[in-house]
Structure formats: C-alpha cells, structure tokens
Amino acid sequence: MAITHEKMIEIQDLWFEYPNKRIALKGIDLHIHPGEKTALVGLNGAGKSTLLLHLNGILNGHGTIWIDGIRLTANTVGQVRALVGLVFQSPDDQLFSPTVFEDVAYGPIYQGLPPEEIEARVRMALNMVGMQDYGDRAPYHLSVGEKKRVAIATVLSMQPKILALDEPSAGLDPRARRSLINLLKGLPHTMLIATHDLGLVEEVASRVLVMSEGKITADGKTEHILKDKETLQKYLL
Amino acid sequence: MHQLGAQTKLLLALGYLFTTAAMPEKAWKVYPVLLILIICTAFLARIRLVSLIKRSLLAFPFHLAALPVLFTLPGDPCLILSWSKFSIAVSAPGVNRFLAIGAKMWLCIQAAALLTATTPMRQLLAAVDALRAPKVLTAAAALMWRYLFVISEEAVRLMRARSSRSALLSEGQGGGSIAWRAKVTGGMAGSLFLRSLERSERIYNAMQSRGYDGKIRTLPSTQAEECAPLTLVIGGFLFACLLLLGTLWQ
Amino acid sequence: MHPSPPPMHIPDGFLSIVVSSFFWAVSVGVLSIALRKTKRMLREKDFPLMGVLAAAIFAGQMLNFSVTGGTSGHLLGAALATILLGPWAATLTMTVVVSVQALIFQDGGLLALGANLFNMAIVGVAVSYAVYRLLLNLSKKQKFIPLAGFAAAWSSIFIASLSCALQLAFSGTSPAQIAIPAMASIHALIGIGEGMITAGALIFIGRARPDLLSGETAVSASSRGVFTGGIVISVALAVLSPLASSHPDGLEWVAEQQGFIEAARSPMYNLIPDYLLPGVESEALATILAGLIGVVIVLGVSIGITHNRQISRPNDSRL
Structure with a gap:
C-alpha cells in the first residue's frame, strides 16, 4: 500500500462537551494518512464514539478538522459526509429502510445521482460485501452478521474515501466475526475503527490509538502497542 | 391477483368498502353477491378463507355496540322478552339493522384483509x-x-422479565395493588x-x-404505481350496478 | 403479536356514508394544518422521531397489566405522545399509528378511518394537550407532572369515547341514549388504566431524562390554538353528549337544521333512527352526569393538591 505524506484525516486540538457538561474530548490531535487502517481502543466512555461522530460533522466541538484537504465547516459538511462513511455500532439503527436495496440506495439518492447510477452503486456496494442476493430482503430478517455487512454496504455505495466503524465486531458469532475481519482486510479504504476486539485490531489495523478520558494516550504501530503490557494495563485492562 | 398494481388494488378495495357500507340494509339479495366477490378474489389470490375469517374475528366485540338497535328501532315487535314484571320488545327493523351492520362489518373486514394479504406493506x-x-x-x-x-x-x-419475577406463593392473585401494577407497567412503557x-x-x-437534510427523498419507484384504468372502470361500473341493484331489489 | 383491539377503533359498516365522509373531511383538514405547522416548527430530527415513536406506541399497546379476572388495562398512547412530542407532531404520530392499524391489521375500518383519526389523533391529542397545559399552569413542580399526565390521559380517552359514541348515534347504528352512557362509563374505567400507565411512564421518564419533561420542550412551544381547540372540543362533547342522550330528538333537530333530513329519508342513508324506550333517558343522564362529575373531581383533586403544595412550600424551604 502506497502511503504518501499527505493526510486523509487531520484533527487539531478538538474539544467537545456534552449538554450534560461532561467533557468527552479534551484536545485531540490526530493525523491519518491515506490508506492507513487505524484502530481506536479504550474503555467505554473514553470518547471513541464521540470522536467518530465528529469526523462527518454530526457533532461539532471546538477545534479544526480537515478531511482529504477540506476543512470541515457548516458549508462543507455535505462534501465531507460524502467522503466519510460512518458505520454505527447497532446495524438496526443504521438500516432504517424497508428493504436492503433502499437502504443501500439512501446515500446515493441524497447525493442526487441519476437512477441508473444509483442502481449501479447499490449493486457494486452489495457485491463488495458479498450480499448481492439480498437486495429485496427486509433488514429485520437478516442475521446480525448480515446486517453488519449491509450496514457497511450502505456507506460503500456513497464511494467514500474513509470508513469510520464503531464496534464492527460487537455481537457477532465467531464465524461472522471471521468473515467481517476478512472483509475489512480486503477493503482499500482509509479506516478508523473503534473497537474492544484486540484480535481484530491485530489482524486489520497497522496503527493503534489508545484513548482514555477524552485524550489520546498512546499512538503507535499495532505490534508495538499490543506488546506494550504497561500501556495496555494502564488504559485498557 | 398478486400481479395487479398496488394502487389498483387499493382503489378497488376502497370501492368495495364504499359499496358495502352504502348498501341499503334491506338489500339482502345483494349481500351474497358481495360475499361471492370476496370468495372469488380469495380463490384467485390463493388465500385460504380460514385465515381471512380468523382475522375478522378481531372486530366482532364491536358488534355489541349495535345490540341496542334491536330494541330501540321502531317497528313491528317480532319477539318479546319478559322477565318477571319487565318486558322488552325486539323489533323487526331492529333485527334487520343489527344483522345488516354485522354483515357489512364482516364483508368489509374480509375485503381489507384480502388487500393486506395480497399486497406487501x-x-x-x-x-x-x-x-x-x-x-x-x-x-x-x-x-x-x-x-x-x-x-x-x-x-x-x-x-418476559416481568413475568419471570412475578411468581405466586400460592394460588390466586399476585401481590401488589392495582395502582402498583399499573405503575410497573407504566415504567415499562416509559x-x-x-x-x-x-x-x-x-x-x-x-x-x-x-x-439527510430534512427533505424526504425516495427512489422514483418503477413498479406498483402503474394504474390499470380498464380494471378500475370495470370495477367502478360493477360496484355502481350492485348499488343500483341493492336500491331497487329489496 | 397484536393486542386485543381497544374498543375505540370503529370497523367499517358502522358509520353511515355521510358520517364517514364528514369526518374524513374534518380529519384531512386538521391534518393539513398539522402538516403545515410541523413543517415550520419541526426540526429535521423530528421525522425519524415520529416514525420510531409511532412504532413504540404500537408496541406499547401490547403492554398490559391485570386488573381483576380476565380484564386488563392497556395503553392507547395519545396523551403520552402529546406530552413528549407536543400536539402537532403527536397528531401526526397518532395518525400514522391509527392508519397502519387500519391498513394492515384491520383494526378499525378504512372508510371509518376518518372518524377514527378524528377521535384518537385529533380529539385525543387536543384534549390531552389542553388538560395537561391547564394543570401545568397551576404548578410547574416535577412531582406534579405524573398527576397532570394521569388527568390528561383519562380525559383524552373519556372525551374521545364520547365522540365515538356520537358518531355511532349519528349513523343510526347505536342509539344515543344507550351508546353514549355505555361508551362513557366503559371508557371512564379504561381511562383509569390509560391514566395510570401514562403517569407511571412519566415517573420513569422524569427520573431518567427530566430534560424531556421540562416545560421548555415541544409541549410549551406550541400554539395557543390547540389549547383553545382542546378545551372547546372537551366542553362541546361533554355538553353535547348528555343533550343527545337525554333528548335523542335533539339529534334529529340538528340534522334537520343541516338539511340532512332529506338524506336520511332517501333509501341510501338511514341517518337518524327514531327512539323508543323513553324511560332510559333519566338513567342515561345520570351516567353522563357521573362522568362529568368524575372530570370535575379529577380536576378538583389536582388543583387542590397543587394549591396545598404551593402554600406549604415556604415551610419546606425553611426546614
């Protein structure tokens, strides 16, 4: 994978406070290169999901965020949302349409694409996650693993450059987890994956960020961080 | 039947409902025709009548609301119920209206159930x-x-969580006042x-x-919207004839 | 998976064509106002909120608790929706619930849908809103909210049932002097279940997310029109019903004024039945009066309690 020196994600001094006064992010600085697959680990409440929700402007904290050279502002939020595919933790929340096809088509419809292009995008996305025969099915009738795949397809159809995944392997049985890991390994996108699944981190990610109480407390190559007993003990276990 | 456009089916069903509801209550010779329409449609759509009938049972308690018309509609008494000093007369028009309401309700539910059974949500x-x-x-x-x-x-x-914790120590009512039980249920609803x-x-x-930007957009749908004007015209004509027949032939 | 139908969903065949069309027209009119209002006031996130809460109301109607023997209390949800969403969005949400119940589950008819929407999505919501606002104006205390919720829920069920009974009476399917007291007394009881569940739900929500019930949300942001509308509907139905049930000829008089009597004479419609059994009148009146007294008592008790609280508050703060 060719890693250039331009930055796909750049965050400077990002702070965020929830309406209930809890400060969830305390000065995040972060650079992620194109094609880099980065894992975001840390205990519940460390701020991982909050950080992901900032990548496409769902939450707006203080600080600056650049996505693929575009500065995230109220004016560019539409553009940025086309670049960042956010996959939520619960596929039931992400798949809100009556059929798989309509759900995968949702993003392209809002991008204003012509019908033929929408159709082609949906086929492409479902193919990428191996769910090409499920277009007419209702999301309710899918297994958790299938829902996860479709949830990923719903953002792939927007042809984003970045995938931001929240707990992608939570609630999966071992076989579904295995096939999800293989899927993530095979996708070429820049990824930021918030997860507790260290096995997945080891296989998919080349870089690990450890978060604790709203700060990034460790950042390094996967093999280094996962062997660093002291860091893991302090922030994760 | 399953291939007919959803819009056509919906309009036909509404036409049927209108015809049935507007049918004069003494038109007993036309009700069987309406029933035959239901049976034929169910047969064409390969829907089992039993499942249709089961669905219609849901609304039957409501028929009780029409019970008083038996006694209050003026007309020739056809049955007099006496109980010690009291007696109450059932009038012939009352019986007729009560039965007509029941028949209309039942036919309408069958038609609506057929629509649902043949058309996905x-x-x-x-x-x-x-x-x-x-x-x-x-x-x-x-x-x-x-x-x-x-x-x-x-x-x-x-x-389930509630019932697995509401064990009974002995036969009879469980503990707690009704207000407490209502509060627990309210908590669940909350x-x-x-x-x-x-x-x-x-x-x-x-x-x-x-x-999503606050506007609701969907794919311009291709199927299901096609209207079959001919079918609709035939259906409308049929319903009009039935109504006319019902008005004249009582 | 479906709850036993609450007795308020009128099936097709019960309403005359005139009555069904009239209430379709009224409901469509009110809904178009609601749509216009919500378009202006709703935030983008309220559309998913309405859809999901509609599902929650539908599912919430499955929840029940045993009262005695085979009877059970369960929820209709108009008051809860009104308190959480404000009246306009609640009207739309209840519209979705009631329409899907008719369209998919045959719970209530399609021709009768206009009337059912009027009772449950319009009267139910407007009355809930008026009663809730009225009581909250007396006291803004957190503890008072469930009580106001109870009163709102009970009144919404009770008044909506009067509207339902009047529609049946106008259609000639159930004579006014029997339908009104019967519906009213049954729903005075059902309303207690609705009220208790609503109050329980509000207690729960008040503990977990008090922000949702703080006066600054949807409920207070709504217009005065709904408030007035709710009061007018309540009073009109509460006055019209005993009138109709004690003087069934009154209905005929109304119909005559409207020129409906011609329609009633034609064989197509049989609007107004003539009544026998004059002896029932006084009994019917008594039942209705009991219902009205119930309303007064609920209001009186709630007002009394807040009044006491407000008086005793200075002492509390000193302690």
Whole structure:
C-alpha cells in the first residue's frame, strides 16, 4: 500500500462537551494518512464514539478538522459526509429502510445521482460485501452478521474515501466475526475503527490509538502497542 | 391477483368498502353477491378463507355496540322478552339493522384483509403515496413498519422479565395493588418510549451521515404505481350496478 | 403479536356514508394544518422521531397489566405522545399509528378511518394537550407532572369515547341514549388504566431524562390554538353528549337544521333512527352526569393538591 505524506484525516486540538457538561474530548490531535487502517481502543466512555461522530460533522466541538484537504465547516459538511462513511455500532439503527436495496440506495439518492447510477452503486456496494442476493430482503430478517455487512454496504455505495466503524465486531458469532475481519482486510479504504476486539485490531489495523478520558494516550504501530503490557494495563485492562 | 398494481388494488378495495357500507340494509339479495366477490378474489389470490375469517374475528366485540338497535328501532315487535314484571320488545327493523351492520362489518373486514394479504406493506405505502398522501406520513409509516418488530421484541422481553419475577406463593392473585401494577407497567412503557427516543436520535445520526437534510427523498419507484384504468372502470361500473341493484331489489 | 383491539377503533359498516365522509373531511383538514405547522416548527430530527415513536406506541399497546379476572388495562398512547412530542407532531404520530392499524391489521375500518383519526389523533391529542397545559399552569413542580399526565390521559380517552359514541348515534347504528352512557362509563374505567400507565411512564421518564419533561420542550412551544381547540372540543362533547342522550330528538333537530333530513329519508342513508324506550333517558343522564362529575373531581383533586403544595412550600424551604 502506497502511503504518501499527505493526510486523509487531520484533527487539531478538538474539544467537545456534552449538554450534560461532561467533557468527552479534551484536545485531540490526530493525523491519518491515506490508506492507513487505524484502530481506536479504550474503555467505554473514553470518547471513541464521540470522536467518530465528529469526523462527518454530526457533532461539532471546538477545534479544526480537515478531511482529504477540506476543512470541515457548516458549508462543507455535505462534501465531507460524502467522503466519510460512518458505520454505527447497532446495524438496526443504521438500516432504517424497508428493504436492503433502499437502504443501500439512501446515500446515493441524497447525493442526487441519476437512477441508473444509483442502481449501479447499490449493486457494486452489495457485491463488495458479498450480499448481492439480498437486495429485496427486509433488514429485520437478516442475521446480525448480515446486517453488519449491509450496514457497511450502505456507506460503500456513497464511494467514500474513509470508513469510520464503531464496534464492527460487537455481537457477532465467531464465524461472522471471521468473515467481517476478512472483509475489512480486503477493503482499500482509509479506516478508523473503534473497537474492544484486540484480535481484530491485530489482524486489520497497522496503527493503534489508545484513548482514555477524552485524550489520546498512546499512538503507535499495532505490534508495538499490543506488546506494550504497561500501556495496555494502564488504559485498557 | 398478486400481479395487479398496488394502487389498483387499493382503489378497488376502497370501492368495495364504499359499496358495502352504502348498501341499503334491506338489500339482502345483494349481500351474497358481495360475499361471492370476496370468495372469488380469495380463490384467485390463493388465500385460504380460514385465515381471512380468523382475522375478522378481531372486530366482532364491536358488534355489541349495535345490540341496542334491536330494541330501540321502531317497528313491528317480532319477539318479546319478559322477565318477571319487565318486558322488552325486539323489533323487526331492529333485527334487520343489527344483522345488516354485522354483515357489512364482516364483508368489509374480509375485503381489507384480502388487500393486506395480497399486497406487501411497501407497495401499499407506495400506492398511498401515489394517491397524494403527504410524504411525511408515508415515510414515517415506513419507518414505523421497520421498527415495529424491533420494538415489539423489546416489549416482549420487558414483559418476559416481568413475568419471570412475578411468581405466586400460592394460588390466586399476585401481590401488589392495582395502582402498583399499573405503575410497573407504566415504567415499562416509559422505558420503551425512552429507548425509542434514543434510538430515533441514533437513526437520525445515521441518516444525517448519509446526507439527510430534512427533505424526504425516495427512489422514483418503477413498479406498483402503474394504474390499470380498464380494471378500475370495470370495477367502478360493477360496484355502481350492485348499488343500483341493492336500491331497487329489496 | 397484536393486542386485543381497544374498543375505540370503529370497523367499517358502522358509520353511515355521510358520517364517514364528514369526518374524513374534518380529519384531512386538521391534518393539513398539522402538516403545515410541523413543517415550520419541526426540526429535521423530528421525522425519524415520529416514525420510531409511532412504532413504540404500537408496541406499547401490547403492554398490559391485570386488573381483576380476565380484564386488563392497556395503553392507547395519545396523551403520552402529546406530552413528549407536543400536539402537532403527536397528531401526526397518532395518525400514522391509527392508519397502519387500519391498513394492515384491520383494526378499525378504512372508510371509518376518518372518524377514527378524528377521535384518537385529533380529539385525543387536543384534549390531552389542553388538560395537561391547564394543570401545568397551576404548578410547574416535577412531582406534579405524573398527576397532570394521569388527568390528561383519562380525559383524552373519556372525551374521545364520547365522540365515538356520537358518531355511532349519528349513523343510526347505536342509539344515543344507550351508546353514549355505555361508551362513557366503559371508557371512564379504561381511562383509569390509560391514566395510570401514562403517569407511571412519566415517573420513569422524569427520573431518567427530566430534560424531556421540562416545560421548555415541544409541549410549551406550541400554539395557543390547540389549547383553545382542546378545551372547546372537551366542553362541546361533554355538553353535547348528555343533550343527545337525554333528548335523542335533539339529534334529529340538528340534522334537520343541516338539511340532512332529506338524506336520511332517501333509501341510501338511514341517518337518524327514531327512539323508543323513553324511560332510559333519566338513567342515561345520570351516567353522563357521573362522568362529568368524575372530570370535575379529577380536576378538583389536582388543583387542590397543587394549591396545598404551593402554600406549604415556604415551610419546606425553611426546614
């Protein structure tokens, strides 16, 4: 994978406070290169999901965020949302349409694409996650693993450059987890994956960020961080 | 029957309902024709009559609301019920109206059930959409349909958790006052609502991150909207004839 | 998975064509106002909120608790929706619920849908809103909210049932002097279940997310029109019903004024039945009066309690 020196994600001094006064992010600085697959680990409440929700402007904290050279502002939020595919933790929340096809088509419809292009995008996305025969099915009738795949397809159809995944392997049985890991390994996108699944981190990610109480407390190559007993003990276990 | 466009089916069903509801109550010779229409349609659609009939039982308690017309409609008494000093007369027009209401209700439910059995919810919503129903309502209905089962399962889990903790020490009523039980149930309803509220926030986030901007957009649908004008004209003519027949032939 | 139908969903065949068309027209009119209002006031996130809460109301109608023997109390949800969403969005949400119940589950008819929407999505919501606002104006205390919720829920069920009974009476399917007291007394009881569940739900929500019930949300942001509308509907139905049930000829008089009597004479419609059994009148009146007294008592008790609280508050703060 060719890693250039331009930055796909750049965050400077990002702070965020929830309406209930809890400060969830305390000065995040972060650079992620194109094609880099980065894992975001840390205990519940460390701020991982909050950080992901900032990548496409769902939450707006203080600080600056650049996505693929575009500065995230109220004016560019539409553009940025086309670049960042956010996959939520619960596929039931992400798949809100009556059929798989309509759900995968949702993003392209809002991008204003012509019908033929929408159709082609949906086929492409479902193919990428191996769910090409499920277009007419209702999301309710899918297994958790299938829902996860479709949830990923719903953002792939927007042809984003970045995938931001929240707990992608939570609630999966071992076989579904295995096939999800293989899927993530095979996708070429820049990824930021918030997860507790260290096995997945080891296989998919080349870089690990450890978060604790709203700060990034460790950042390094996967093999280094996962062997660093002291860091893991302090922030994760 | 399954191939007919959803919009056509919806309009035909509405026509049938209108015809049945507007049918004069003494037109007993026309009711069998209406019934035959139902049976033929069910046969064509390969729907088992038993399942249709089961569905119609749901509404029958409501028929009780029409019971008083037996006694209050003026006319020749056809039956006099006496109990010690009191006696009450059942009038012939009363019986007729009571039976007519029952028959109409039953036929209407059959027709509506047939429509549902042959048309998936999605197409039905598309048909309602095509009849110019407001988009906000049909889109909210689609969303409701999507989450109805998810949330119903939550409700079932809540009730299971409650019953697994409401053991009885001996035969008879469980403990707690009715008010307490109502409060517990209210708490369950409250938690169901809260969870749904929070879920709707997450769904909103998911929609937003895929471009939702407050306007509801859907794919220009290709199927289900095609109207079959000929079928509709024939159907309308048939219903008009039935109404005329019912008015004249009592 | 479906709850036993609450007795308020009128099936097709019960309403005359005139009555069904009239209420379709009224409901469509009110809904179009609601749509216009919500378009202006709703935030983008309220559309998913309406869809998901519609599902929650539907599912919430499955929840029940045993009262005695085979009877059980369960929820219709109009009051809860009104308190959480504000009246306009609640009207739309209840519209979605009631329409899907008719369209998919044959719970309530399609021709009768206009009337059912009027009772449950319009009267139910407007009355809930008026009663809730009225009581909250007396006291803004957190503890008072469930009580106000109880009163709102009970009144919404009770008044909506009067509207339902009047529609049946106008259609000639159930004579006014029997339908009104019967519906009213049954729903005075059902309303207690609705009220208790609503209050329980509000207690729960008040503990977990008090922000949702703080006066600044949807409920208070709504217009005065709904408030007035709710009061007018309540009073009109509460006055019209005993009138109709004690003077069934009154219905005929109304119909005559409207020129409906011609329609009633034609064989197509049989609007107004003539009544026998004059002896029932006084009994019917008594039942209705009992219902009205119930309303007064609920209001009186709630007002009394807040009044006491407000008086005793200075002492509390000193302690």
